[in-house]
Amino acid sequence: MTNSAAWWRTAAIYQVYPRSFADGNGDGVGDVAGIRARLGHLKTLGIDAIWFSPWYSSPMADAGYDVADYRDIDPIFGTLAEVEALIGEAHDLGLRVIVDIVPNHCSDQHAWFRAAVEAGPGSPERARFHFRPGRGANGELPPNDWQSNFGGSGWTRVPDGEYYFHMFAPGQPDLNWGNPEVVEEFDGILRFWLDRGVDGFRIDVAHGLVKADGLPDIASLAPGAGKPYEDQPGVHAIYQRWRAIADEYTAADPKRERVFVGEIVGPDPEGFARYLRADELHSAFNFDFLFCPWDPARLRTVIDDTNSAHALVGAPPTWVLSNHDVTRVATRYGRLDYTGFGFDDRRHGVPSDLELGTRRARAAALLSMALPGGVYVYQGDELGLWEVEDLDDDLRQDPIWERSGHTERGRDGCRVPLPWSGDQPPFGFSSDSGDSESEPWLPQPAAWKDYTAEAQEGDPASMLSLYRSALAIRPGFGDTPMTWLDSAPEVLAFRRGDLISVSNLGSTPAELPTGTIVLASGPLEDGRVPSDTTVWLRA
Incomplete structure (x- = not known):
C-alpha cells in the first residue's frame, strides 16, 4: 500500500x-x-x-x-x-x-422504521423519518406531489393512515436528517x-x-428551482x-x-x-x-x-x-x-x-x-x-422493473455475474467445479466463453x-495538469508531463505527434491513429 x-x-x-x-x-x-x-x-x-x-x-x-x-x-x-x-x-x-x-434511506425492515410504524403519529420514532398525514377529505391523497425515482408516487401509506416519503422504492424510507x-x-x-x-x-x-x-x-416552486429533496x-x-x-x-x-x-x-x-x-x-x-x-x-x-x-x-x-x-x-x-x-x-x-x-x-x-x-x-x-x-x-x-409497470427493464443487465473460466456457464463464478456448480442468480450469455479472465x-x-x-503505465502521468495540443476537431490530444494521449473520434486516420508509442487501444494504420483509437506516447 x-x-x-x-x-x-x-x-x-x-x-x-x-x-x-x-x-x-x-x-x-x-x-x-x-x-x-x-x-x-x-x-x-x-x-x-x-x-x-x-x-x-x-x-x-x-x-x-x-x-x-x-x-x-x-x-x-x-x-x-x-x-x-x-x-x-x-x-x-x-x-x-x-x-x-x-x-439517505434505510430499509423498511430496519429496527428504527419498524418501531416508527408501531409507535404511531407524532411519536419520536416517526420523527426519524418523513411521516405526514395525507391530503383530501379522508387523507386519501399523498402529502405532496413528490415522485419516486423508481416510478410512481414517493409516498406510501401505513395502516394508521399516515404516509412516509421514499425517494426510491417503498422498502427504502428516507431518513430525516433534521433529527x-x-x-x-x-x-x-x-x-x-x-x-x-x-x-x-x-x-x-x-x-x-x-x-x-x-x-x-x-x-408550487419557481421554474428551474430544482427538486426540494x-x-x-x-x-x-x-x-x-x-x-x-x-x-x-x-x-x-x-x-x-x-x-x-x-x-x-x-x-x-x-x-x-x-x-x-x-x-x-x-x-x-x-x-x-x-x-x-x-x-x-x-x-x-x-x-x-x-x-x-x-x-x-x-x-x-x-x-x-x-x-x-x-x-x-x-x-x-x-x-x-x-x-x-x-x-x-x-x-x-x-x-x-x-x-x-x-x-x-x-x-x-x-x-x-x-x-x-x-x-x-x-x-x-x-x-x-x-x-x-x-x-x-x-x-x-x-x-425499477415493477415500479415502472414493466416499461423500464432496469439495471439487471449490467449486474450479470462475471465469467472467470471454462467454456460454458457459469464460467467458474461459483467455487464448485464441473456439473455441480450452481447456476448464478442471473444467467450469463454463452458467448462470454471467449471473455473469461x-x-x-x-x-x-x-x-x-x-x-x-x-x-501499470498510468502512474507515470502523476498529478500533473493537462494541456491540450493542436489537433483536428475530431481528435482529443493533450499532454501531461512527458506523456501524451491522442484519441481519434473521427472517421479518417489522424497524425501522431512526435514521441515514442507506449500503448495503443488498437493497431495503427501506416503510423497514424485510426478511427475510435487512443494512443499514448512519451514525448
Whole structure:
C-alpha cells in the first residue's frame, strides 16, 4: 500500500458488486468468500483501491441499497468476521478499501422504521423519518406531489393512515436528517467501519439527504428551482461533520488518509464544487463524463468544464465510464443514434454494434485513464463485457422493473455475474467445479466463453491485457495538469508531463505527434491513429 496521504487524488478504484463478482460457497450468489479468493485478480490488474457496493443486512428490495443493519453483513454475503479478514488481506496486497454507505434511506425492515410504524403519529420514532398525514377529505391523497425515482408516487401509506416519503422504492424510507438522532447514529456507523480499517466511503445519493423545509409541492416552486429533496444547502453541514471524523482517523495514522467520494447528481458546476471544499468531501463521481456520448466536441467540453469546476476548490476530478446503474460501456458506445447515457436512457432493444462499441470502449478506457485525477473501473469492464439485454422478464430483480409497470427493464443487465473460466456457464463464478456448480442468480450469455479472465490471460490483444498495461503505465502521468495540443476537431490530444494521449473520434486516420508509442487501444494504420483509437506516447 502506498504511503502517500493523498493517494486518492490519482487512485484507480475498482467497483466490486458483491453478488456478481465471485461466489465462494457455491450457491450461485457472489459473496465475501468469493471476493477473498479473487483478490489476486485485482492486485494483478493494477488498481489502488476497491469500492464495495453494499453488503449489509438487507431484505434486498433494491439489491442491498435498502439497509436493515449498517453494522452487520447479510448472511447471503457472509459474516462480519469474513469482511474484517478481507479488509486485512486487501491491505496486505497494497489495496485500500472503500465501503458504500447509504445515508439517505434505510430499509423498511430496519429496527428504527419498524418501531416508527408501531409507535404511531407524532411519536419520536416517526420523527426519524418523513411521516405526514395525507391530503383530501379522508387523507386519501399523498402529502405532496413528490415522485419516486423508481416510478410512481414517493409516498406510501401505513395502516394508521399516515404516509412516509421514499425517494426510491417503498422498502427504502428516507431518513430525516433534521433529527439529531439520525446525525449521531451515522457518526457511530462511520466510526464502526473506520475502526475496522476501511480507507473511505462512497456515499450513496449524497445530494439527497436534506429536504426543503415544509416539504413543498414541486408544482408550487419557481421554474428551474430544482427538486426540494435534492441538493439542499443544509447537506453541507453533514459532510463537514463527517470530514472532521475522517480527519481525526487520518491524524492518528497520517499515511492512510481516510476519504469520501460522493454520488452527486444534479448541481451546476459551481454547486458541484461546493461539495468538494477542503472541509467536505474529497471527491465525487463525474456523471457528466459518464453520460457523455462518444462525441469529440462534447467530450472536450465536459473535460474542460470538469477541470475548471474542480480547480475552484483544488479537488481532483474523477473519470467514470460504467457502474452498477448504467448500461455497460461496450453496449452504449455501439449504439449509433444515442444522445446521452443517463440513468433514464438505457435504450433496451436499440441495436448495438458490439464490435464498434468494444473498439470505442478500449479507446475510452485509455482516454479516461490519461486524464488528471482519479479513475473508476466497474467490474467486468476490464473483460470487455456487454449489457445482457435478453434476460427473461421473470428473472429481473431490479425494483425499477415493477415500479415502472414493466416499461423500464432496469439495471439487471449490467449486474450479470462475471465469467472467470471454462467454456460454458457459469464460467467458474461459483467455487464448485464441473456439473455441480450452481447456476448464478442471473444467467450469463454463452458467448462470454471467449471473455473469461482465463481466456484473456496472456493474450496481448485482449481487453484484460489492455487494462493491465494501462494501469501499470498510468502512474507515470502523476498529478500533473493537462494541456491540450493542436489537433483536428475530431481528435482529443493533450499532454501531461512527458506523456501524451491522442484519441481519434473521427472517421479518417489522424497524425501522431512526435514521441515514442507506449500503448495503443488498437493497431495503427501506416503510423497514424485510426478511427475510435487512443494512443499514448512519451514525448
